[in-house]
Amino acid sequence: MTETLPPKTPQPDPAPKGEVTIEAVTHHGMGRTAEGTLVPRVLPGEVVTLAADGPKIVTPSPERVAPPCRHFKACGGCAMQHASDGFVAEWKADIVRTALRAQALDGEVARVETSPADSRRRARLAGRRTKKGALVGFHARASDTVIEVPGCRLLLPALTALIPALERIAMLAASRKGEAGLTVTDSEAGPDLHIDTDKPLTEELRLSLPEIAREAGLARLVWADEIVAELEPPMQRMGRARVVPPPGAFLQATAHGEAALLKCVRDAVAGAERIVDLFAGCGTFSLPLAERAEIHAVEGAAPMLAALDRGWRGAAGLKRVTTEARDLFRRPLLPDELARFDAAVIDPPRAGAQAQIEALAVSQIPVIAMVSCSPASFARDAKILVEQGYDMGPITVVDQFRWSPHVELATRFTRR
Numbered sequence: 001m002t003e004t005l006p007p008k009t010p011q012p013d014p015a016p017k018g019e020v021t022i023e024a025v026t027h028h029g030m031g032r033t034a035e036g037t038l039v040p041r042v043l044p045g046e047v048v049t050l051a052a053d054g055p056k057i058v059t060p061s062p063e064r065v066a067p068p069c070r071h072f073k074a075c076g077g078c079a080m081q082h083a084s085d086g087f088v089a090e091w092k093a094d095i096v097r098t099a100l101r102a103q104a105l106d107g108e109v110a111r112v113e114t115s116p117a118d119s120r121r122r123a124r125l126a127g128r129r130t131k132k133g134a135l136v137g138f139h140a141r142a143s144d145t146v147i148e149v150p151g152c153r154l155l156l157p158a159l160t161a162l163i164p165a166l167e168r169i170a171m172l173a174a175s176r177k178g179e180a181g182l183t184v185t186d187s188e189a190g191p192d193l194h195i196d197t198d199k200p201l202t203e204e205l206r207l208s209l210p211e212i213a214r215e216a217g218l219a220r221l222v223w224a225d226e227i228v229a230e231l232e233p234p235m236q237r238m239g240r241a242r243v244v245p246p247p248g249a250f251l252q253a254t255a256h257g258e259a260a261l262l263k264c265v266r267d268a269v270a271g272a273e274r275i276v277d278l279f280a281g282c283g284t285f286s287l288p289l290a291e292r293a294e295i296h297a298v299e300g301a302a303p304m305l306a307a308l309d310r311g312w313r314g315a316a317g318l319k320r321v322t323t324e325a326r327d328l329f330r331r332p333l334l335p336d337e338l339a340r341f342d343a344a345v346i347d348p349p350r351a352g353a354q355a356q357i358e359a360l361a362v363s364q365i366p367v368i369a370m371v372s373c374s375p376a377s378f379a380r381d382a383k384i385l386v387e388q389g390y391d392m393g394p395i396t397v398v399d400q401f402r403w404s405p406h407v408e409l410a411t412r413f414t415r416r
């Protein structure tokens with residue numbers, strides 16, 4: 001399973017000579033001139049000249065700020081560090097408004113919740129071997145080149161501190177040609193590392209990796225899909241429960257973003273006694289909601305539901321939580337199955353959940369809390385609900401992929 005990543009930033013056009021004025025910033029974070037030339041790291045209203053090593057700012061925007069990270073110019077991890085927080089928030093809100101307009105929907109973006117710098121608790125880094133050793137970092141802008149990012153302003157300090165240990169691991173997991181994917185997730189017991197590699201797990205590696213994991217303070221080390229070392233269970237707190245997610249499982253990217261989404265969901269379904277949580281993952285919403293309501297958690301990945309179930313059984317004072325492994329694209333819950341619930345939570349992957357939304361739209365379920373990581377598929381699905389008699393509430397944009405073009409949101413639909 002892969003984490004949802006921001007869309008790839010398109011390559012800038014070859015630079016025409018002379019000064020140009022930036023008209024807008026696209027939803028990929030590229031400046032665009034009236035002629036359609038795409039320019040990175042610029043803002044609307046700015047006059048710039050285009051040079052081979054990037055734009056030179058002639059007239060800066062009042063929204064321009066000094067990038068907080070020294071790697072910003074080269075690193076592909078961030079697109080918008082040159083813009084004020086206020087500009088980025090309004091730009092993300094506008095991406096949502098544009099997606100709604102494309103479906104002829106009226107919608108109000110009530111607020112934007114932006115996660116602080118240095119707060120990403122989960123990230124996929126790339127590791128590559130070099131002549132001298134190994135490199136670990138993010139890909140350079142629009143490139144396969146890996147660049148080192150010491151002092152990166154996205155990640156939790158506990159994750160940036162791990163980079164030297166990851167370089168040691170990249171020596172074993174990557175090659176000069178083949179890259180290793182290193183997904184690190186902060187947990188209560190220390191970082192949880194999932195290595196995506198084609199290299200076989202030899203006996204020698206089986207013997208050496210646990211010691212490397214111990215020295216690095218890892219809670220768990222997973223090579224391809226095999227747990228090679230688990231020094232402590234990599235627990236995640238979900239309400240009163242503690243869950244050990246299976247290797248590679250989806251988790252929200254920041255604790256702040258998760259709390260903002262949970263608040264929206266909680267407010268939307270307040271008072272409900274029987275809630276169905278669709279695309280439930282390991283229980284990010286199910287387990288906190290189980291403090292007040294009975295929950296039926298439905299999700300495609302059985303190991304995630306097993307983790308959710310263990311977390312529920314180990315927690316005190318929660319109402320009943322049942323789980324069901326089911327492919328909701330092919331076999332959505334049908335209106336007669338939805339009839340026993342008084343609220344639904346739905347948090348699908350980027351593609352949205354058209355089949356499940358169509359079933360929800362003709363159900364009598366009074367309230368639906370919807371969370372989305374794609375304004376375009378959200379707007380498509382929202383239109384189905386609105387056309388079938390649901391009112392859409394105010395939208396909260398949750399920016400847990402700070403400085404990237406990625407946009408997440410949550411809102412409530414109520415039956416008219």
Ligand SMILES: C[S@@+](CC[C@H](N)C(=O)[O-])C[C@H]1O[C@@H](n2cnc3c(N)ncnc32)[C@H](O)[C@@H]1O
Pocket residue numbers: 001250251252279280281282283284285298299300301304326327328329330347348349373
């Ligand atoms: C955006 S994540 C949300 C997970 C959870 N709500 C959370 O906040 O941690 C989407 C979830 O949908 C699951 N999923 C993806 N495709 C699915 C499908 N066809 N049927 C059921 N679940 C699916 C993924 O395994 C993932 O857990």
